[in-house]
């Protein structure tokens with residue numbers, strides 16, 4: 001069951017007019033919220049980021065947090081899995097094609113749910129491969145915009161190379177992944193790039209840094225250079241759907257000793273305890 005503009009229905013019945021500005025311009029924002037045992041994970045933080053994205057595109061929030069919570073509760077109840085991945089999407093609505101904002105138009109609100117599958121055990125046991133590429137996105141990557149063409153192309157580069165993610169580099173520094181945040185471990189210290197307009201402020205990223213603080217894991221939030229990425233002991237990828245994963249090959253070369261490291265094992269365990 002999905003939600004579209006006030007109604008709940010099977011996804012097959014959902015229809016969007018072709019003049020929706022999401023379809024025409026990619027003019028909208030979204031969130032992906034994990035649900036564990038039918039409870040949304042870090043809901044307040046996701047709704048806060050949604051507000052930031054809406055503010056970033058100057059679209060007023062169609063719902064209060066209480067209304068969002070109720071809508072999400074109904075979607076969770078209307079779907080089978082206990083663990084779900086909620087996708088929530090707001091566009092500027094339907095209007096005659098013109099780049100400038102239309103007046104008096106209702107936003108389009110869409111929510112769907114997919115089963116949230118744990119990452120394959122093999123990926124956690126051996127790690128995954130990633131490639132690097134130049135970050136050619138715009139300068140408002142802090143907005144979770146539905147216009148994802150650069151991210152789509154960058155992640156497909158990884159798939160074409162038999163890898164699962166593309167680590168993005170901008171002017172000699174790492175920003176994030178095409179659909180994830182990236183941490184680097186150097187000299188036993190967990191390094192995280194600072195949140196700014198060049199990356200999405202990940203909810204999982206925040207959890208990892210909170211867990212690091214709470215457990216006295218040495219960590220620094222600062223610019224991470226391409227050199228540090230290429231000479232890292234470990235590289236970790238985080239996202240709501242992938243949680244924490246070890247990147248053990250980068251551009252065809254082993255990261256550290258080529259196996260998931262101690263920092264991954266520790267943070268992954270802490271994350272599993274935290275989410276349950």
Ligand code: PDD
Pocket residue numbers: 032151176177178179180181199200201202203204205238239240241
């Ligand atoms: N993507 N950076 C980018 C560009 C992302 O697309 C994502 C997540 C993240 C991680 O953020 P979070 O920890 O809040 O999921 C970072 C989602 C999962 C997606 O587009 O499907």
